[in-house]
Amino acid sequence: xxxxxxxxxxxxxxxxEDSAWIWGSDDExxxxxxxxxxxxxxxxxxxxxxxxxxVTYTYDDSYDMNPQSTSQWDGFRHFAHIPSxxxxxxxxxxxxxxxxxxxxxxMQAWAARGIAGRGLLLDYARxxxxxxxxxxxxxxxxxxxxDLVEVAKGQGIDLRSAAQGGDVQIGDILIIRSGFLKNAKxxxxxxxxxxxLRPHQFGPNDGQRYIGVEQSEEILDFLHDSYFSxxxxxxxxxxxxxxxxxxxxxxxxxxxxxxPIGELWDLEKLAxxxxxxxxxxxxxxSAPNHVKGGIASTVNGLAxx
Numbered sequence: 174x175x176x177x178x179x180x181x182x183x184x185x186x187x188x189x190e191d192s193a194w195i196w197g198s199d200d201e202x203x204x205x206x207x208x209x210x211x212x213x214x215x216x217x218x219x220x221x222x223x224x225x226x227x228v229t230y231t232y233d234d235s236y237d238m239n240p241q242s243t244s245q246w247d248g249f250r251h252f253a254h255i256p257s258x259x260x261x262x263x264x265x266x267x268x269x270x271x272x273x274x275x276x277x278x279x280m281q282a283w284a285a286r287g288i289a290g291r292g293l294l295l296d297y298a299r300x301x302x303x304x305x306x307x308x309x310x311x312x313x314x315x316x317x318x319x320d321l322v323e324v325a326k327g328q329g330i331d332l333r334s335a336a337q338g339g340d341v342q343i344g345d346i347l348i349i350r351s352g353f354l355k356n357a358k359x360x361x362x363x364x365x366x367x368x369x370l371r372p373h374q375f376g377p378n379d380g381q382r383y384i385g386v387e388q389s390e391e392i393l394d395f396l397h398d399s400y401f402s403x404x405x406x407x408x409x410x411x412x413x414x415x416x417x418x419x420x421x422x423x424x425x426x427x428x429x430x431x432x433p434i435g436e437l438w439d440l441e442k443l444a445x446x447x448x449x450x451x452x453x454x455x456x457x458x459s460a461p462n463h464v465k466g467g468i469a470s471t472v473n474g475l476a477x478x
Contacts, residue, residue: 176343179397189257192429193397202348202405202438202457203244203472209357209437211369212242213409214381219243244472246288246403246461247411247427247434249278251468254428255420261431269466280467284460288433290402292457292476293330293345296444298352300324308384310356311368313413315387316349318395328453334399343400346457350440351384353408377415385413388422396422397430405435435472443476452478 177183177193184192206219216239224233241247249261250269258265261278268275297316300323301308308314325332325340333339357365371380385408386392396404404411404426411434412422426432447453455478461470 176400179394188263189254189259189429191425192254192259193431194262194429202440202443202474202476204354204437204439206236206238206243206471208243209354209365209369210362211366212239213369213383214241215373216242240462240471241436241469244437244439244474245435246280246283246459246470246472247423247436248280248283248461248467248469249427249431249433250466252421252423252427254424260428269468274466276466279465280461280470281463281465283433283470284463288346288403288457288459288461288474290344290346290457291342292348292455293341294348294350294440294443294447294453294455295321295324295330296328296350296447296453297321297324298350298355299444299448300327301352303327308351310351310353310384310408312382312384313415313417314384315413315417316351316385317387318389318391321349321386321395329451330453332395341399341401344402345399345454347396347399347401347404348435348438348440348457349386349404349406349411350444351406351408353384353406354437354439355407355441375415379415381409381414383409383414385410386422387413388416388418388420392422393425396426396432401432403433403435405438407438407440409436411436438472438474443478446478450478 182193188194212218220237222235224235253260264278267273268277322332331339334341373381426434455476457476459472459474
C-alpha cells in the first residue's frame with residue numbers, strides 16, 4: 174500500500190482530524206520492576222511477595238504492580254485523542270471501564286505477535302554532554318527536531334527517511350536516550366522522592382514535570398512520516414511533560430496513529446555498546462504482557478547488536 178505523508182492524511186467521516194486509522198479495524202532494555210523508586214505520577218510501587226506453601230522445600234511468589242511504574246509500553250487504551258474522546262480505532266471510555274467493556278485494542282493483540290524490528294538509538298545525552306548542554310530533567314525541557322537532527326548527524330546518521338535519501342527505514346523503532354535515568358540514579362533517595370512525588374494534576378500546571386521530545390509541527394511530521402513502528406525513551410513520558418501546546422504527542426502517536434510508546438527504558442549499557450561499536454542500529458525484540466484488555470505492559474525487551 175502507498176503510505177501517505179501526514180499532510181495527505183484523509184480521515185473518514187466521524188474520525189478525528191490527523192488520525193491514521195489505516196492498519197485494520199481490529200488491530201534487555203528494562204529496569205528492575207521496583208525502579209525507579211518512588212514511582213512517578215502517583216503510581217503504585219512494585220511489591221514482591223513470597224508465598225509460603227507450608228513446607229520448607231517449595232515457595233511461590235506474587236507481584237503487586239502497575240506496569241507503568243517501570244520500563245513500559247503505553248498501550249492503545251492508555252491515552253485518548255482529547256477533542257474527540259476516541260482511543261485508537263474508535264475505542265471509547267465505556268469500552269475500557271464500566272459494565273459494558275470490551276477488549277478491543279488491548280495488550281493481548283500486541284502479545285499475540287510481539288514487537289520486533291530494527292532499533293535506532295539517538296543518544297541525546299551523549300550529544301548534550303559533548304556540547305556542554307545542561308538539560309533540566311525534572312522540568313518540561315524540550316528536545317527539538319533540530320536537536321535530534323544534530324544528534325543523528327554526530328552519529329553518522331541522516332535522519333531523513335530512506336525515500337528521501339536518508340537512513341530511517343519504514344518500521345524502525347526510534348529510541349531516544351535523554352540521560353534521565355542516569356541522572357535519577359545519581360540523586361539521593363530523598364532528592365529523587367522530592368521530584369517523583371510532586372503532585373500530579375493533568376494540564377499545564379502539573380507538578381509532574383519531565384524532559385522529553387518537543388511538541389511541534391516538525392516533530393509531528395517527523396514521527397508520522399518516518400513510519401516508525403514504535404518510539405521509546407529513558408524518561409517517564411517520551412514527550413516533554415506537561416505539554417507546551419494544546420495537544421500531547423501521546424494523542425497523536427497512540428490514539429490517532431497507532432504507534433506504541435515506550436518509557437523509562439534503561440538505555441545505559443546499550444548506549445555504551447553502540448558508542449563503542451559506532452553502530453546505532455540493532456535488533457530489538459519485546460514480548461508484551463498477554464492481558465486481555467490491558468492498558469500497558471512491562472517491556473520484557475532485549476536489544477541485540
